[in-house]
Amino acid sequence: MTLAAADALPGEFAFTDADFEALARLARSEFGLSLAVSKKPLVYSRLARRLRARGLASFRDYMALLDRDGEAAERLELVSALTTNVTSFFREKHHFETLRSALVPELSGQKRVRIWSAGCSSGQEAFSIAMTLLDALPPGTRDTRILATDIDPAILRKARLGRYPAEDCETVPAEFRARWLRPVPGEAEMVETNPELSAMISFAELNLICDWPFNGPFDAIFCRNVAIYFDQETQQRLWDRFSAKLRAGGFLFIGHSERLSGPALADFTTAGVTTYRKRATPGPSRPT
Ligand SMILES: C[S@@+](CC[C@H](N)C(=O)[O-])C[C@H]1O[C@@H](n2cnc3c(N)ncnc32)[C@H](O)[C@@H]1O
Structure with missing residues (x-):
C-alpha cells in the first residue's frame, strides 16, 4: 500500500x-x-x-x-x-528452512500437526507453509491443518481465492511452482494455487487483540510483521498469549524488525533469527 x-x-x-x-x-x-x-x-x-x-x-x-x-x-x-498488507511467498525464507529442518523431523511421528499464520494478509505465508509441509512431511501425516487469520475481510477474500500475479510467485522454488501453481484459465499472467494446498488451510477473520475462539496447541505460530503496529504493552500481551497456545518445543516465528520482550521471554529459547522455541518449563525469571 x-x-x-x-x-x-x-x-x-x-x-x-x-x-x-x-x-x-x-x-x-x-x-x-x-x-x-x-x-x-x-x-x-x-x-x-x-x-x-x-x-x-x-x-x-x-x-x-x-x-x-x-x-x-x-x-x-x-x-x-x-497498516499494510505487504507480503510475499517464502518471505524471510530462513523461517521455512527452520520449519523443514528443525520442526518437520519432530512432526513425522505425530498424527496431528497444527500451524497458525496470524496476520496472514493475502495468504502467501500460509501457502508457503503448506508447500513446505507437503513436500517435507512423510505421506502418512494426514491430519495437518494450517489456521490463517487476519483482521481484514477484504484481504481474506483474496487469500481464499489463492490467485496471484505470476510475477509475485517468482520467490516460490521452481519445483514447488511446477507442483502446486497453475495458470488461471483465461487470465494471462495470473496463477492459482492447487486445491491440495487450500484443503489444508482454514482462513478466518480474527482481531488479534480480541478473544481467540480456538484451543490449540500449535506446533508453530507465524506472526510476522504484524506486532510492529502494536505498542509495547500490546506486543507483550500477544507474546504471552502465543506462548499459552504453543506446545512445549513449539516454534514462534516473528518479523524481521520485531523482538520478543516482557514476561514471555522466560518461556522461550532463541532458535535462530527472529525464531523462538517454547521451553518445556518456564525459565527462572518467569513467576510461577
Ligand atoms: C504486513 S502484513 C503481514 C503479512 C505476513 N504475516 C507477512 O509477514 O508477510 C500485516 C497484516 O496484519 C494485519 N493486522 C493488523 N492489525 C491486526 C490485528 N489487530 N489483528 C489481526 N491482524 C491484524 C493486517 O490486516 C495485515 O494483513
Whole structure:
C-alpha cells in the first residue's frame, strides 16, 4: 500500500491534536495499533481518502461516524489504511528452512500437526507453509491443518481465492511452482494455487487483540510483521498469549524488525533469527 501524493493535501480536512488523540485512543483500544504523535501527518495522508470517500469535511466528523452503530466496516477500513498488507511467498525464507529442518523431523511421528499464520494478509505465508509441509512431511501425516487469520475481510477474500500475479510467485522454488501453481484459465499472467494446498488451510477473520475462539496447541505460530503496529504493552500481551497456545518445543516465528520482550521471554529459547522455541518449563525469571 503506497501513499498517493494526492492523499497528502495539507489543510483539505481539519485535523486538530484533539482529533488525533481521539483517533489514536480508538486505534489502540480496538486494534492494538500504536500511533505516536509524530505519525500525525502520516495518519492524515492515509485517512484523507476515507474522508473523501465518505463525503466528510473534518476528522471530527470522521470520529463521530466511527462511533456510530453499523460502522464496523469503516472501522476495518481504518485499520486497513493504517497498516499494510505487504507480503510475499517464502518471505524471510530462513523461517521455512527452520520449519523443514528443525520442526518437520519432530512432526513425522505425530498424527496431528497444527500451524497458525496470524496476520496472514493475502495468504502467501500460509501457502508457503503448506508447500513446505507437503513436500517435507512423510505421506502418512494426514491430519495437518494450517489456521490463517487476519483482521481484514477484504484481504481474506483474496487469500481464499489463492490467485496471484505470476510475477509475485517468482520467490516460490521452481519445483514447488511446477507442483502446486497453475495458470488461471483465461487470465494471462495470473496463477492459482492447487486445491491440495487450500484443503489444508482454514482462513478466518480474527482481531488479534480480541478473544481467540480456538484451543490449540500449535506446533508453530507465524506472526510476522504484524506486532510492529502494536505498542509495547500490546506486543507483550500477544507474546504471552502465543506462548499459552504453543506446545512445549513449539516454534514462534516473528518479523524481521520485531523482538520478543516482557514476561514471555522466560518461556522461550532463541532458535535462530527472529525464531523462538517454547521451553518445556518456564525459565527462572518467569513467576510461577
Ligand atoms: C504486513 S502484513 C503481514 C503479512 C505476513 N504475516 C507477512 O509477514 O508477510 C500485516 C497484516 O496484519 C494485519 N493486522 C493488523 N492489525 C491486526 C490485528 N489487530 N489483528 C489481526 N491482524 C491484524 C493486517 O490486516 C495485515 O494483513
